[in-house]
Amino acid sequence: MVPFRKMHGLGNDFVVLDARQAPLPITPARAAAIADRRFGVGCDQLILLEPGGEGADVVMRIRNPDGSEAGACGNATRCVAALVAGETARGQVVVRTIAGDLPVERLPGEACDLWRADMGAPRLGWQEVPLAAAMDTLHLPLAAGGVADPAACSTGNPHATFFVPALDALELAAIGPALEHDPIFPERANIGFAQVLDRAHLRLAVWERGAGLTLACGSGACAALVNAARRGLTGRAATVSLPGGDLRIEWREDGHVLMTGPAATAFTGTLDLEAYPR
Structure with missing residues (x-):
């Protein structure tokens, strides 16, 4: 059985699996099955934690409910930072994603648990979005x-x-x-x-x-x-x-774009990975 944590930021909810100590066999099909709200645990995204490298406290991988991989997720970034900060008793955490490193800090003196994430600089060029052809990203013909x-x-x-x-x-x-x-x-x-x-x-x-x-x-x-x-x-x-x-x-x-909002744990549990398709 594998422990998991169900977390959310403003109701955007995640199943968080910890693969920092040992790899977990999470395929696109398995991620999609776990994310299913009727036959799995249910979530908007499945989050897989992996060991951090130089300059990062943790690596966050993100799977959508269809199994595809996302580059970034602001609400999940705050949740993961809150989880790691709770383990380390530090108010600042760097979360590494495939889209870049995201520094996150807990805001002191707030009535609720608020976290501010530096989401980096937006990419504004048509090739960076990306779009299918050269065009003005301020006005798409759509x-x-x-x-x-x-x-x-x-x-x-x-x-x-x-x-x-x-x-x-x-x-x-x-x-x-x-x-x-x-x-x-x-x-x-x-x-x-x-x-x-x-x-x-x-x-x-x-x-x-x-x-x-x-x-x-x-x-x-x-x-x-x-x-x-x-x-x-x-x-x-x-x-x-x-x-x-x-x-x-x-x-x-x-x-740089800064995003401030809450992070919360809804519940914890365990799941049998072998009960889900590979």
Whole structure:
């Protein structure tokens, strides 16, 4: 039996498996089976912890519910940092992902357990998102279901953000899949739908690549603020309200994006890996 920890950031939930002491046979099919909410443990992403190397406390690998691998996950980054900090009694942790190293710190004096992650600098070029051809990432020629003209960037994952007048009027589950798989995105994309409430406040829902609608998407919140600021719709710092709660996002003058939000453990348990397909 293998221990696991069920964690979440604003309801964006994860099954966290620890492979720092010994490797675990987690294949795409097995990750998808564990993530299934009826026949597995159930989660938005499966997180595999591996030993950290020079300059990092831990390596985090991320599997979506369809078994595909994600480059970054802001909510999971805070959760993993909280887990490692609890083991080491340190308030600062560096989480290594395939998209880069992410420093995270616990904010002192906060009433709840808040963590601030440096998600690095967004990638704004069409090849960096990536897109299928050269184009202006501030205005993509893409429309569906009453939304059009998104902006794109990569915050560890490819993101496109549509700015809409009324978020509640959209059939997100109907238009999200087609937009995720549009040929303009050779690696698919996370699709954000953002309503600008004022220059310091966005409402956001995200159709996540390989996962669908989730209660919160940290990298999507970072992308929404970056894309809104690039278009002059907000300043470089804002509260982003997601279905699961609020994140504070800041795009610093040095180019790095900071994300602040909570991390929580829901429960712990064990699972039999051999009960799931390879």
